[in-house]
Amino acid sequence: MSDLLERLRGRGWRMTAQRRVVAEVLDGDHVHLTADEVHARAVSRLPEISRATVYNTLGEMVSLGEVLEVSTDRRAKRYDPNAHQPHHHLVCGQCGAIRDVHPAGNPLADLPVDERYGFMVSDVEVTYRGLCPNCAPTA
Template sequence: MSDLLERLRGRGWRMTSQRRVVAEVLDGEHVHLTADEVHVRAAAKLPEISRATVYNTLGELVSLGEVIEVSTDGRAKRYDPNAHRPHQHLVCSGCGAIRDVRPQGNPLSDLPAEERYGFTVEAVEVTYRGVCPSCSA
């Protein structure tokens, strides 16, 4: 995560305690927190941090390509720091848990030219839905 901070500083990001705390909260794999969860965890380290700042910071991290925004359920968006390792998501219909997974093959190539209708296709998101072990038990 410190390399993330370095990278951001290198891009002219002004380093504030708020931004540092948000970045720290987002560290790790299989992290898929909502903005509100990020706020709660950030506030545990830095009580004065505001919701607006958390939203701003998350938005910037997304624009910078350091974090991926995931909306699997039409409810709160989730923020996934695992942005530099292409992956898909496996979502539990029961509890909403999310796992990062790595399918085989490249789904982009599954969309033939005649199905592109003049679009410049840049990315593909794949969400597998199912029931996780604890929910099916």
């Protein structure tokens, strides 16, 4: 179940109750929680855990490349544990629902050399926007 926890353990991470709880809360598919949502859920399992620790822990997991940061709306950053299967995001502009998606093609290849301005381009982030089935006007 907790693949994320396994991977972190395998990297010599010093394991603490706090880190375990954060990793457990964040594990799963189509999970895109904000730091404060993670904190709220962590608190329900480990009441003393502090906000600073949640921020620290999330930051470390991002540095280790085990968790991705996504900023789909203009609000808080969200954390995505699905870091090892490259994917993009589909966001509902109304309710904010997020799904992971896997488009065909390679958008990186679509950027011609004469549009690169000498940059070393290494990554591309794609966000599809629209309305989810619940929020779309009934056809």
